[in-house]
Amino acid sequence: MTGDSPDIDTPKTDAAAAPAGPVSPVDVAVDMPLLRIEGVSKKFGTFRAVDRLSLDIGAGEFFALLGPSGCGKTTLLRMLAGFETPDEGRILLGGRDIAPVLPHERPVNMMFQNYALFPHLSVRDNIAFGLKRAGMPRATIDSRVAEMIALVKLGGMEKRKPDQLSGGQKQRVALARSLARRPKVLLLDEPLAALDKKLRESTQLELMELQRRLGMTFIIVTHDQEEAMTVANRIGVMDAGRLEQVATPRDLYEAPATRWVAEFVGDVNLFDGEVTSHEHHRLTVATRDGGAIVVAEPRQPVTKTVVTVAIRPEKVKLSRRGPASDAANSQAINRLEGVVTDVGYLGGSTVYKVKLDSGAVVRSSMANTARMDRDAYSAGQRVVAWFTPDDCVVLER
């Protein structure tokens, strides 16, 4: 996707000129985020799908709600769209409580997981549906539809019915339809779940481009952490109706707030233990499985002594005798000795499972940087798994 073609640049200028689209603009208070969710709960029977959840999302953000199925992320999205009503709490859009605003009057649009395209309408009429409801003049509708069709590259498909489109094309029509009204917030419910891997990856990049160019606020719901990390500039990880952590993709991965987040996002080695000493910005944690592990002091001071040390597999290196360059940096290096039990070759990297002498298993992921890797380890080989204190994350329990 190049940003220079004129048909794609049009929406940007238009969006800047008329940011609110068909719905009257809401004055955004200076210190108020575009969207504020305040202590919102939703119960289905006795089950709390969303549990006193609070969250601010700023204008122009690409925000991802990430969580396992049943965590409440879709319920939260549906409350934003107005299909569900919160039992408690408030949702403020541009400082205005949208509880009394019916779904068809909200300045938000949703892209549905199954696309929900109208099967009896053509591509053109699907995209024009929302514009007609807004009472736009026919000429405006025609030009807006043409613009949307160019935006999602569906030229020539205008007269087709949804069942004559491929999965990827349907996805584009659904996207164009939800963008046509220029909503203040676009809600995307697992928008790429039905696409195959390659198409999903290219569409993720296109979504990011589109969001940047249109300057709209996108909120995406997904259970796919790679997707969330790729597209979003901020991710809220949800579990059991609550937000476990809200952070940038990097912070989420490198500085998970809880053990649950560390395990849910990416792969991780965990060592439970107790803090035994604390000096020179270094903590020493006595772990059952890995002996004494030295870790860097986190930004937030550790208050408890019962902690878990988390280390990502790609930060665990293997060698036959331990790091050679030990002396070069003055850091203390954690070394764990064991035997390789399992070698998983993934192409770009290889995952080794090392059974420590304590019986615990440590995973190490090593990038295959050379085509003929002479340093590859084989099962049964005795190795040293080592990692630096800076690469460890201390999680309180």
Next chain:
Amino acid sequence: MSTRRIFAQPARYAAIAPYVWMVLFFLVPFGFVLKISLSQTAIAQPPYVPVFDFTEGWAAIKAAFAELSLDNFRLLVSDNLYISSYLRSLVVAVTSTLILLLIGYPIAYGMARLPQRWQAIAMMLVIVPFWTSFLIRIYAWINILQHDGLLNKILLALHLVSTPVVWLSTDTAMYIGIVYSYLPFMILPLYATLAKMDPSLLEAASDLGASPGRAFWLVTFPLSLPGVGAGALLCFIPIVGEFVIPDLLAGSGSMMIGQTLWLEFFTNKDWPVAAAAAVALLVLLVPPLLLYDRLQRRQLGGAN
């Protein structure tokens, strides 16, 4: 391989079964009716001439063929009785189908929106009248609608009328009977299309700014049209030929084609004219069937 052979042969026969059925029980009898419709009435056994006698040889059959004529069809178009019967049948069928649609659609719509377990119960309630004989149910309506029947008693008790209303032997009674009898045939296909509709389509319509009313007319109704077509045909076609309900509930002033046919056949013993009326009725019903078929094809094929 062996299991495959066991199933392959009967499966092939099963495919031709509908055609055999059609030939044996529709085309052959229809051929008889068509032949009788081209014959002349006679005081004989059977009551028409010519009769094909295959034992008399080729010349006799040829002579019999020469006697066939379209006279009965000419009578149908020239005599007011038949034309007015056909017209009345069409008017009654169209009116009844419209009333059925107006009553059946909301019921089917309501059923489709019930919680899942209630839908099965509602479905049972729609079907349950079939457990009683159709004739008994129509006689029950005679009871309800007669001079001192249930309906008049209720109306008098509620002081809505001061003297009993004449219901029986009126068109109103006939329409009540037809709508009552055919309602399940309207509801079931409508319910089937409405129940399988994806609820997220309505959410999408709402999300795109359509009020619930607009969403119904722009999404639900157009998508339910196949059900509307199926229900309308399922009711319209048998109502055109309906005989029992108008005979028992309507007045004797004007007749539907089914009644005229019965009259010709049993009272006048004019088999050829009755047969001609039956053939004409069938021809009358072909256009709506073709129309429905085309609509359905378009629905399925899209713009292909």
